[in-house]
Amino acid sequence: MSAKSTLPPLDFSTIIASSVHDMKNSIQLLLGTLDEVIDELPDDVQPHAKILRAQLEGRRINDQLVQLLTLYKAGNTQQSLCPDEHSVREFLDELYLENHAVLALRGIDLSIECEEELQWFFDRELLKGVINNLISNAQQYTKDKIQLNAVIHEKWLRLSVDDNGSGYPETMLRCYSAEDQLTPGDNTAETGGTGLGLFFSATIAHMHTNRKQRGFLQTSNEGIDGGARCTIALP
Amino acid sequence: MALWTLKNRKILVIDDFAEMRSMLRSMLLAYGAEDIKQAANGNDAIELIAKHKFDIILCDYNLGEGKDGQQVLEEAKHLNILPLATTFIMVTAENTSTMVMGALDYQPDAYLSKPVTKATLQTRLKKILDKKELTKDISIAIDKKEYSKAENLCDEAMASQPALRLELLGLKYNILITTGDCDGAEAVCQDVLADRDVPWAQLGLARAYFFQQKYNEAHQQLEDIIATNSDFVAAYDWLSKTQKKMDDLTSAEETLAKAIEKSPKSLTRQRELAELATINNNHTVAERACRDAMLIGKHSVLKKPDDYINYSQALIKNNKGKEALRIAGNIKIAFKGNDEAQLQAEICKSTIFQVQGNDAKAQEAMDVALSLYKSSSVPSSSNAGIALAKNCLKYGREEAADAIIKDIAKNNHENKAVLDEINQAYEAAGLGNKAEKKITEAIDEIAEINNEGVRLINEGKITESIELFKKAARALPQNHVINLNTAQSYILLMKNEGASRKHINNAMFYLNAVRDIDAASEKYHKLMKSCREIAQQAGL
Numbered sequence: 001m002s003a004k005s006t007l008p009p010l011d012f013s014t015i016i017a018s019s020v021h022d023m024k025n026s027i028q029l030l031l032g033t034l035d036e037v038i039d040e041l042p043d044d045v046q047p048h049a050k051i052l053r054a055q056l057e058g059r060r061i062n063d064q065l066v067q068l069l070t071l072y073k074a075g076n077t078q079q080s081l082c083p084d085e086h087s088v089r090e091f092l093d094e095l096y097l098e099n100h101a102v103l104a105l106r107g108i109d110l111s112i113e114c115e116e117e118l119q120w121f122f123d124r125e126l127l128k129g130v131i132n133n134l135i136s137n138a139q140q141y142t143k144d145k146i147q148l149n150a151v152i153h154e155k156w157l158r159l160s161v162d163d164n165g166s167g168y169p170e171t172m173l174r175c176y177s178a179e180d181q182l183t184p185g186d187n188t189a190e191t192g193g194t195g196l197g198l199f200f201s202a203t204i205a206h207m208h209t210n211r212k213q214r215g216f217l218q219t220s221n222e223g224i225d226g227g228a229r230c231t232i233a234l235p
Numbered sequence: 236m237a238l239w240t241l242k243n244r245k246i247l248v249i250d251d252f253a254e255m256r257s258m259l260r261s262m263l264l265a266y267g268a269e270d271i272k273q274a275a276n277g278n279d280a281i282e283l284i285a286k287h288k289f290d291i292i293l294c295d296y297n298l299g300e301g302k303d304g305q306q307v308l309e310e311a312k313h314l315n316i317l318p319l320a321t322t323f324i325m326v327t328a329e330n331t332s333t334m335v336m337g338a339l340d341y342q343p344d345a346y347l348s349k350p351v352t353k354a355t356l357q358t359r360l361k362k363i364l365d366k367k368e369l370t371k372d373i374s375i376a377i378d379k380k381e382y383s384k385a386e387n388l389c390d391e392a393m394a395s396q397p398a399l400r401l402e403l404l405g406l407k408y409n410i411l412i413t414t415g416d417c418d419g420a421e422a423v424c425q426d427v428l429a430d431r432d433v434p435w436a437q438l439g440l441a442r443a444y445f446f447q448q449k450y451n452e453a454h455q456q457l458e459d460i461i462a463t464n465s466d467f468v469a470a471y472d473w474l475s476k477t478q479k480k481m482d483d484l485t486s487a488e489e490t491l492a493k494a495i496e497k498s499p500k501s502l503t504r505q506r507e508l509a510e511l512a513t514i515n516n517n518h519t520v521a522e523r524a525c526r527d528a529m530l531i532g533k534h535s536v537l538k539k540p541d542d543y544i545n546y547s548q549a550l551i552k553n554n555k556g557k558e559a560l561r562i563a564g565n566i567k568i569a570f571k572g573n574d575e576a577q578l579q580a581e582i583c584k585s586t587i588f589q590v591q592g593n594d595a596k597a598q599e600a601m602d603v604a605l606s607l608y609k610s611s612s613v614p615s616s617s618n619a620g621i622a623l624a625k626n627c628l629k630y631g632r633e634e635a636a637d638a639i640i641k642d643i644a645k646n647n648h649e650n651k652a653v654l655d656e657i658n659q660a661y662e663a664a665g666l667g668n669k670a671e672k673k674i675t676e677a678i679d680e681i682a683e684i685n686n687e688g689v690r691l692i693n694e695g696k697i698t699e700s701i702e703l704f705k706k707a708a709r710a711l712p713q714n715h716v717i718n719l720n721t722a723q724s725y726i727l728l729m730k731n732e733g734a735s736r737k738h739i740n741n742a743m744f745y746l747n748a749v750r751d752i753d754a755a756s757e758k759y760h761k762l763m764k765s766c767r768e769i770a771q772q773a774g775l
Contacts, residue, residue: 024328028350
């Protein structure tokens with residue numbers, strides 16, 4: 001008889017999955033509690049800016065978590081896309097609801113340009129992370145406006161986040177398509193960020209496929225009054 | 236306060252985490268909900284779903300130990316306790332494509348990702364309920380099994396609600412597959428797939444091919460799905476079924492093993508693997524799959540005595556007699572009051588003792604089994620019967636064995652595998668082709684019933700023929716010729732006297748019995764078609 005006892009090998013994806021479950025529950029409780037705090041305020045009192053800020057950060061943690069998990073899975077070639085048919089307008093309304101109050105505190109006006117009946121196929125949660133990312137990017141560079149646009153053009157959904165800042169520098173105007181060798185850290189110098197957000201957005205776009213076509217990300221200066229526009233195009 | 240309200244909606248919240256349940260509950264209360272029930276695990280959830288008719292079910296995918304949310308949904312659908320009119324929403328913590336990639340009939344109405352905030356709950360829930368409301372009359376018709384009416388409603392809605400097109404095509408596909416119109420179901424899938432790679436339509440097309448017996452096409456389609464989406468577990472299940480039909484049992488087992496690796500908690504999948512591994516003589520795999528099936532089913536309403544018997548038999552094959560005996564003993568406790576289970580437990584014990592060389596105890600168990608067999612009101616499964624007959628032959632009780640195998644042969648008179656097994660058992664006992672004689676007798680008796688039925692029909696005594704076949708079908712529930720003839724009599728009756736919902740349901744009942752045994756039967760498809768046409772003409 002062998003007296004040696006061995007622990008079963010750790011399966012990292014299982015660990016991640018169960019941690020994510022716990023963390024998501026915590027975020028759920030955090031945001032839910034903040035909702036309750038706001039509810040307990042008298043009707044004529046506006047929620048304090050700090051509460052809104054805390055809610056925003058809670059949602060950011062969530063988006064980051066989703067990103068992290070998605071990139072981890074993409075790296076392990078585990079598919080994790082769940083595309084379903086959604087109302088695009090409703091999707092943008094939800095993003096508006098989550099962001100407009102905090103942006104208003106900074107004097108930024110958020111608006112939506114999208115037809116009521118628009119429907120498309122996408123992974124709701126992942127795309128939400130992408131758009132939130134683009135919004136938080138835009139708020140750093142915009143003057144005072146951010147607009148979410150959605151149109152269907154030749155069987156592609158084109159979702160863009162526009163601002164009225166001074167636009168992208170020439171070197172950043174490009175199309176991040178399937179042929180690109182995407183690596184985190186792209187454009188680090190230009191954006192001042194980690195570049196992970198852009199990498200994530202392009203990866204999510206790329207993961208959306210239909211009838212052998214793949215989504216892509218595109219930057220241009222066709223935003224409001226020549227401001228920046230970042231478009232995610234999905235087949 | 237919003238005008239929108241959840242007042243008068245019966246709601247069930249399923250989550251293993253108490254704080255999460257109470258948070259969702261307070262959010263729902265804020266929108267006017269009054270009747271909210273809660274369940275902390277899958278089994279409690281199933282019990283509540285069986286007892287109450289909920290309007291809305293919010294179910295967390297991850298429920299800790301035991302069943303997950305998808306299994307709750309599948310089990311509830313399987314048990315027919317979850318009407319289509321109920322809105323089932325899966326709350327998820329992470330994107331899991333294995334969760335989404337199922338057959339259409341086992342998909343929730345929507346997914347909500349955590350965190351579910353008050354604002355998102357309201358906007359999304361309202362949208363989901365509004366959408367569900369638009370197809371409510373179709374859901375109700377399907378729940379009432381008024382398929383032809385439901386199909387017409389689908390077509391009408393498609394013209395008036397183009398935004399719901401995909402939703403409606405999904406409903407239509409389910410109606411067509413259920414009523415056996417495989418060509419129609421195939422056309423729906425092709426229609427959807429012309430625009431977009433929608434997973435349910437990709438799988439749906441393969442299922443339509445399968446039922447049309449186009450196994451090569453089904454095989455190709457399923458391999459294509461898996462090549463582009465290796466997590467599509469339901470595609471593995473259907474590929475395995477297809478390989479089985481193509482007599483490639485080795486591949487069928489390999490395919491299913493891959494599916495189990497990705498998603499091990501499915502009872503039916505473990506059972507299928509156990510069966511294939513047993514046939515392929517892979518005793519180690521069989522033992523593990525049998526054990527897992529038994530453990531998964533343990534706290535489920537879907538558990539069957541067979542799960543224990545099969546595990547016990549697998550253990551015997553691997554020379555684990557003591558453990559096998561323990562499992563056989565567990566059956567008696569787990570299925571108290573179930574005569575068939577008690578009978579199977581005794582047969583199993585008898586076999587184990589026999590293998591262990593304990594003839595006295597083996598005969599003792601066999602005698603108990605025989606008396607249970609004789610007093611049983613329902614026919615036993617062919618597996619149990621053959622096992623008992625084998626034991627009888629071993630201990631010189633040839634007469635008892637003859638009676639049992641005749642019963643089995645009558646129930647399965649066209650099932651070659653079962654008849655072969657009977658013959659082999661007799662040959663092994665040194666009785667040569669003596670079984671053949673008993674089988675012929677059985678087949679003659681079935682032929683006699685059929686001839687009598689046909690004579691009654693020819694004399695215009697259709698009601699009498701129905702009575703005759705119904706009686707035969709009660710005694711021989713697995714005999715597909717008898718089931719088909721019963722259905723046919725009902726169809727003839729409707730052709731003479733006009734259609735009625737009741738008779739259509741009667742005919743469908745017997746046809747469905749055949750579908751479970753042998754979906755490929757040509758006569759089955761012909762009768763399904765007649766049934767459909769009658770329902771359509773009468774607008775039922």
